[in-house]
Amino acid sequence: MTALAGAGNTLDAISKVAKPVAIATDVIRLGDAVTSDGGRIGDNTIVAAGSVAGGWAGAWGGAVLGAKGGDIAGLLGGPFAEVTVPIGGFVGGLVGGIVGAFGGSKLGEEGSKQLIKIQEEIK
Numbered sequence: 001m002t003a004l005a006g007a008g009n010t011l012d013a014i015s016k017v018a019k020p021v022a023i024a025t026d027v028i029r030l031g032d033a034v035t036s037d038g039g040r041i042g043d044n045t046i047v048a049a050g051s052v053a054g055g056w057a058g059a060w061g062g063a064v065l066g067a068k069g070g071d072i073a074g075l076l077g078g079p080f081a082e083v084t085v086p087i088g089g090f091v092g093g094l095v096g097g098i099v100g101a102f103g104g105s106k107l108g109e110e111g112s113k114q115l116i117k118i119q120e121e122i123k
Contacts, residue, residue: 026052043116050112051105058104059097066096 033048034041070092077084 026055046116047109047112050108050115052108054108054111055101055105058107059101061104062100063093063097066100067093069096 029048029052030045033044036042036044067089070088070090071085072088073092074085074088075081077088
């Protein structure tokens, strides 16, 4: 269990760096999109915002579902479930968060493009 505690401390340290970097990256992406739209909120900004929002939502949802699935998979450890359940939850949450972030970002981007397309057809 001390290995898990050490891994938890390491992840806390990584999280303190990774979150601000992710936020800064998203702010830069949105700023570039606004600049591309001539300093206003236009199509590029809408697509970038959809991608950013989808990425954060997907990361959260994927992490939650992945951790739950990993916990359940860890139950297959039988007599070692005390160790395998937390490990399964950790790995499932990590993988689910990463996959969810990329999937959510792509869905948000494509959804935004479709909304723009529908709006143009209505005009």
